[in-house]
Amino acid sequence: MASFTIFLLSLLTITTHATTTSLYLSPKTLFPNYNNMLNSFKIFIYAPPPSTTPTLFTTPQQSHFYTSLLHSPFLTQDPNHAHLFFLPFPSSTSTRSLARHIRNIRINFPFWNRTLGADHFYLSAAGVDSSSDRNVVELKKNSVQISCFPTPSGLFIPHKDITLPPMHSFQLITPSVNDVNGVNVTYLGYMKLTAGQTPSNLIEEISDHPEFIVEYEPVSKKENKKEKYKNSRFCLFVYGSDMTWMVEAMASGCVPVVITDRPIQDLPLMDVVDWSEMAVFVGVNGGVKGLKRVLDGIEKSRYERLVESGVAATQHLVWNAEPQAHDAFHMVVYQLWLRRHTVRYARWVEQ
Known part of the structure; x- marks a missing residue:
């Protein structure tokens, strides 16, 4: 936890512009309003x-x-x-x-x-x-x-x-500089499905593509699963299915990709953070070719910003046993x- 905190603080120091003008919807009013809330x-x-x-x-x-x-x-x-x-x-x-x-x-x-x-x-x-x-x-x-x-x-x-x-129980993995830069990754995308979930045509296409990996729960080795987070540029989620591990993926430096056929209006903390700065939203109609085209088209600078904003945002999305400042509660x-x-x-x- 200490190493993750140091990494987060370094991100906030190095990328002040990204995390203050991109991650938050109203950075100038958020923290003064938050302090007013605590007092009133x-x-x-x-x-x-x-x-x-x-x-x-x-x-x-x-x-x-x-x-x-x-x-x-x-x-x-x-x-x-x-x-x-x-x-x-x-x-x-x-x-x-x-x-x-x-x-x-x-x-x-x-x-x-x-x-x-x-x-x-x-x-x-x-x-x-x-x-x-x-x-x-x-x-x-x-x-x-x-x-x-x-x-x-x-x-x-x-x-x-x-x-x-x-809410998902996990231990934070400190992303390395290579994780943030997307260097030495093994997979373009990682997807985890719950046991018994019937795969759609799109999921079957993703499973058959060599640049993606799809695993079904329960994953036999937790450490193996965590390494796949770190070794994947993107973590894939079908909106409406199990998304409990999304915060864990973000904390690991894996950018969430939400696959949906309609606009999402119920994302957590939508009044606080700009989800377009830490996640990618892709339609279902393009199939795996359309998905890959979108992901391959993300420029290096934007990808780095997505990783950095996602890691920084986890402090607001994590439930602590004892509530802490700016956490999910x-x-x-x-x-x-x-x-x-x-x-x-x-x-x-x-x-």
Whole structure:
């Protein structure tokens, strides 16, 4: 970890221009706003539904975010001092039970009706589905949804909702100068698929190409897998499949290539970082020839910038056992802080 930190600091020193004007969307406002958040942001947490089991959340990202929030200085016991209100409920909650819970919040607290739920947020691993019930409609339409990346199509509202960075246990590999420069690599691209995943025509084409390597989980030798990260210029991901190892690949100096047939609007930390500066997005229609043409067409200077930005960004995408400055937990909270400004409507009286 120490060697990786030294490498990261050297990157930030050498490539100040790249990491301040390219990696971040708003570098001039990010860190002052972040410090304001640390000093000012307050969140009030409602009690979970009465029938909730002790285990509220089942995915590691959700559980870690919730536990970190409970032990953070952002909480307030006085809802009148809160910027945002957190609604904790299990992702498995039925639509009927969820509607009942929101209705009880509306009746017993004065805060929901001020914004019709726009200053509230909730965790849902795959997102809340649409409903005809007024309470769930307001929750889905107005409240900030925090789901796991990637979120199923249609269940994520861009510019309102947030996704949690994937959580994957790994040890950081310090990229060497050769890794950053793409020197002495063995493969153009490396792809890892989960066991039982049915390969598409494109994946079969990639498997048959000598410049790419495709492996299925479980990979027998972890060290062998890590060496393939380091020995590949690019790591390939099919959007919607297993992307939990994306941060690990970036930390190893392997540039992520996301293969998708539509624009992606639910990438983690989209309010903070510019993903086009640390990842490549390729369509599926061109086949392996189109994929190779795009990757071969990336100039050396851009490739180096992609590697450097990706390594630097991992500090914001990693979940630490104990939250640290600018890590995944804090950057998710920062995105909530950016959403704290909402219009407070006059109290709506039900007819």
